[in-house]
Amino acid sequence: MTGFTRRDSIAVGAGAIVGAGALGSTPALSAIPVAKVDPPKQPIEAGATLRVIRPTKFVDPDEVVWNENTAKFTKATGVQVRTDFVGWEDIRAQVAVAARTGAGPDVVAGWANDPHLYTDKILDMTELATYLGKKYGGWGRLPEIYGKKFGTNQWISIPMGCGGGALVYRKSWVNEAGYAAPPDDLEKFLDLCRKLHKNGHPVGWALGNSQGDGNGTATWLLWAHGGYQVDEAGKVAINRKETIAALKYGAELYKTFIPGTLSWLDPSNNKAYLAEEISMTSNGVSIYFVAKTGGAKGDANMARIAADTEHARNPGSFQGRAPEAANTLNAMVFKHTKYPNAAKEYLRFLMEADQYDNWLTQCLGYWAHPLLAFDQSDCWKSDPKILAYRDAQKMTFWDGYKGPITAGAAAATAEYILVQMFAGVCAGQSTPEEAVKEAERRLTRIYKKG
Amino acid sequence: MDATTWKPSRAEPNWLARLFDYKPFLIFICLLPAVGLLLAFLTYPLGLGIYLAFTDTEIGGNGEWVGLDNFISLMDDPIFLTSVWNTLFYTFTATVLKFALGLWLALLLNHHIPFKSFLRAIILLPYITPTVLSAIAFWWIYDPQFSIISYVLVDRLHILDHYIDFLGTPWAARWSLIVANVWRGIPFVAITLLAGLQTISPSLYEAALLDGASPWQSFRHITSPLLMPILAIVMTFSVLFTFTDFQLVYAITRGGPINSTHLMATLAFQRGIPGAQLGEGAAIAVAMIPFLIFATLFSYYALGRRKWQQGSDND
Numbered sequence: 001m002t003g004f005t006r007r008d009s010i011a012v013g014a015g016a017i018v019g020a021g022a023l024g025s026t027p028a029l030s031a032i033p034v035a036k037v038d039p040p041k042q043p044i045e046a047g048a049t050l051r052v053i054r055p056t057k058f059v060d061p062d063e064v065v066w067n068e069n070t071a072k073f074t075k076a077t078g079v080q081v082r083t084d085f086v087g088w089e090d091i092r093a094q095v096a097v098a099a100r101t102g103a104g105p106d107v108v109a110g111w112a113n114d115p116h117l118y119t120d121k122i123l124d125m126t127e128l129a130t131y132l133g134k135k136y137g138g139w140g141r142l143p144e145i146y147g148k149k150f151g152t153n154q155w156i157s158i159p160m161g162c163g164g165g166a167l168v169y170r171k172s173w174v175n176e177a178g179y180a181a182p183p184d185d186l187e188k189f190l191d192l193c194r195k196l197h198k199n200g201h202p203v204g205w206a207l208g209n210s211q212g213d214g215n216g217t218a219t220w221l222l223w224a225h226g227g228y229q230v231d232e233a234g235k236v237a238i239n240r241k242e243t244i245a246a247l248k249y250g251a252e253l254y255k256t257f258i259p260g261t262l263s264w265l266d267p268s269n270n271k272a273y274l275a276e277e278i279s280m281t282s283n284g285v286s287i288y289f290v291a292k293t294g295g296a297k298g299d300a301n302m303a304r305i306a307a308d309t310e311h312a313r314n315p316g317s318f319q320g321r322a323p324e325a326a327n328t329l330n331a332m333v334f335k336h337t338k339y340p341n342a343a344k345e346y347l348r349f350l351m352e353a354d355q356y357d358n359w360l361t362q363c364l365g366y367w368a369h370p371l372l373a374f375d376q377s378d379c380w381k382s383d384p385k386i387l388a389y390r391d392a393q394k395m396t397f398w399d400g401y402k403g404p405i406t407a408g409a410a411a412a413t414a415e416y417i418l419v420q421m422f423a424g425v426c427a428g429q430s431t432p433e434e435a436v437k438e439a440e441r442r443l444t445r446i447y448k449k450g
Numbered sequence: 451m452d453a454t455t456w457k458p459s460r461a462e463p464n465w466l467a468r469l470f471d472y473k474p475f476l477i478f479i480c481l482l483p484a485v486g487l488l489l490a491f492l493t494y495p496l497g498l499g500i501y502l503a504f505t506d507t508e509i510g511g512n513g514e515w516v517g518l519d520n521f522i523s524l525m526d527d528p529i530f531l532t533s534v535w536n537t538l539f540y541t542f543t544a545t546v547l548k549f550a551l552g553l554w555l556a557l558l559l560n561h562h563i564p565f566k567s568f569l570r571a572i573i574l575l576p577y578i579t580p581t582v583l584s585a586i587a588f589w590w591i592y593d594p595q596f597s598i599i600s601y602v603l604v605d606r607l608h609i610l611d612h613y614i615d616f617l618g619t620p621w622a623a624r625w626s627l628i629v630a631n632v633w634r635g636i637p638f639v640a641i642t643l644l645a646g647l648q649t650i651s652p653s654l655y656e657a658a659l660l661d662g663a664s665p666w667q668s669f670r671h672i673t674s675p676l677l678m679p680i681l682a683i684v685m686t687f688s689v690l691f692t693f694t695d696f697q698l699v700y701a702i703t704r705g706g707p708i709n710s711t712h713l714m715a716t717l718a719f720q721r722g723i724p725g726a727q728l729g730e731g732a733a734i735a736v737a738m739i740p741f742l743i744f745a746t747l748f749s750y751y752a753l754g755r756r757k758w759q760q761g762s763d764n765d
Contacts, residue, residue, distance in 0.1 A: 093723050096509035209704040260594025262707035263617035277595050407508060407726060414724035423708045427619070438528065445523065446727075 032353045033373050037135045040127045048342035049080040054109040056085045058286050061362035069355040079342050106337035112146045112328035115157035116405040122332040128344050129155035132351055137373035140393025146328045150404040158347050161367025162326035164392025165216055167312045168287050169280040173201045189315040193256035201279035204257050206264035207423040209416050213266050218418035221246045223323035223397050224316025230403035236443045239436050247425045247432035254426035262423050285389050289364050311388035326392035368392035408447040417442050502732035509726040520733035533712040541693045544631045552639025560647045577637035585701030588630045592616035620710030646680035686749040714738050
């Protein structure tokens with residue numbers, strides 16, 4: 001532990017570093033190419049009020065700027081909006097109850113697949129989505145997958161941001177192991193990890209029951225080898241030789257990990273990386289965000305880590321596609337709302353460049369833009385290191401790949417079926433064949449229910 | 451007018467007063483709040499939970515009656531069977547440890563020691579701290595990279611050469627959780643048994659001393675039998691709370707690694723709420739009921755019903 005005390009790691013773990021001051025004042029509107037398109041006619045109802053729920057922040061500006069933009073909307077239109085920031089694990093249940101009872105929030109910006117579970121209970125978004133797409137250079141591939149009803153051209157939700165992951169690594173240690181940058185080829189990547197382990201700078205990916213990172217590790221390894229949990233028709237297809245290959249690779253890779261990753265929850269790899277215990281992991285921009293803002297505040301260790309940190313795509317691109325999805329914030333409006341136009345106007349307002357660019361930049365690109373015109377945002381020009389997060393919306397894999405997005409896909413993620421398949425093999429508890437059979441049994445049961 | 455002719459005139463009580471004088475009505479009214487609370491917050495959720503266990507309800511969707519389908523599929527589910535085994539092991543081990551250590555602590559506290567009251571109050575602290583807070587503290591203590599225990603043993607005392615992986619392997623995680631649970635539970639057992647010990651009349655000990663009894667003999671023949679009733683009660687509660695423990699396991703390991711620390715309560719929650727399969731979650735929860743009934747009956751019949759407690763000779 002090189003001078004990184006427990007107290008520091010508590011501060012880091014709490015993630016309480018506010019970025020607004022460190023990043024500078026609100027940037028002027030950058031040159032986002034905007035086409036001249038008329039907004040859809042959505043006259044706001046008289047006396048409208050809105051209730052919005054969305055997940056809690058990972059970085060402070062996420063909440064601060066969201067509230068600022070909401071206040072701007074209220075000032076411009078007179079519509080009172082109340083936003084509730086709900087814990088990630090609770091939001092799915094709250095949405096389910098609201099959908100079931102027909103009461104509760106009007107707008108939900110939540111899990112990417114929730115709109116697909118309640119297609120008959122939410123408003124159609126095609127007009128608004130088409131307008132936004134025309135105005136801002138089109139939608140990325142992933143937002144299209146999450147925003148449209150599977151297999152159709154009908155928009156059921158407005159994807160607001162793609163929180164992508166990327167490989168986060170210490171440049172000096174990777175160079176020391178004899179590589180200029182982490183290679184895309186999986187065999188070479190394994191060799192790099194082995195060398196890093198030998199040099200005393202092991203790597204680490206979460207394999208515990210963690211929603212974001214744990215599932216991310218499992219799906220990365222599976223998709224990189226050409227595996228998938230269900231086929232296009234939704235039939236369970238995990239029991240294939242590609243899955244076995246992925247599991248064998250994972251077991252080899254696990255030998256280069258720091259001990260303890262089987263119990264890692266979502267913040268664990270952040271903590272370990274910032275304590276310089278690991279040299280490489282996959283994560284959202286939150287690790288770099290904390291290091292950069294800490295360094296800006298005068299913490300020499302953080303500054304050093306930030307300077308030495310680089311990002312790249314996860315290795316193992318499959319047929320030219322990076323084996324990643326992105327955690328997409330997907331906004332839907334319930335049919336039971338009393339003010340449908342106000343709700344749609346609210347979403348339109350938040351997605352317009354004046355508001356969206358501010359949010360995008362202040363969060364240091366934590367929620368990457370779904371609309372392609374924002375590729376030109378100053379956010380991505382401010383720091384070349386976060387470019388890896390810019391392209392989250394171009395990902396072509398999704399939660400539940402490659403089948404339709406259903407409650408079954410959501411349940412499979414919530415139950416960590418893929419994570420435990422990998423964890424069991426890495427721990428030596430089961431052979432790849434046994435692990436695949438067990439995963440198949442569980443997936444079949446879950447997908448059978450819908 | 452004199453005392454013989456005075457007729458006391460008292461107004462006939464109105465109907466409301468007579469109603470409240472009517473005993474059955476009064477009983478009903480007085481019980482209504484308590485029974486109402488019990489029905490609303492106990493009977494209804496319990497009944498609904500049991501009903502849901504026989505359906506395939508999902509959160510946000512209607513379910514249909516499927517009979518024993520959930521239970522049948524759970525019988526074949528290795529994760530469910532692991533969680534049952536985990537729960538039994540966790541409850542048994544933690545209870546034995548809590549009682550051994552709690553009884554020992556109670557016996558120690560029973561003596562006249564300086565600052566007796568202060569010590570007895572301090573002893574309760576682990577129990578009254580909110581579970582989640584102590585769980586998060588234990589999570590830090592057990593962290594693979596930041597554990598204070600590892601730090602002391604490796605960096606300060608140089609006894610070990612690598613950090614302990616408390617939660618990364620199944621058995622280490624199980625024992626770590628048991629230790630956390632025992633730490634939390636000892637005060638409850640200790641304080642209750644202490645209360646029991648205080649009710650034992652010292653004259654019995656004096657008589658035993660006069661008869662030449664050794665400390666072990668007086669423990670075995672005086673303390674132990676007289677403590678049995680309260681031990682039975684405390685054990686019932688302790689087993690119930692430990693069996694249904696959720697917060698500690700959920701906050702520290704979420705049931706990992708690889709389901710090795712899943713208790714039935716945490717598995718029911720994970721399947722039912724984030725996994726959105728309410729029927730299956732309810733079935734797992736309902737599967738706990740037979741165990742709990744057995745534990746309660748065992749405590750009652752095996753421990754609490756010595757004949758002499760009912761008034762006859764020692765038996």
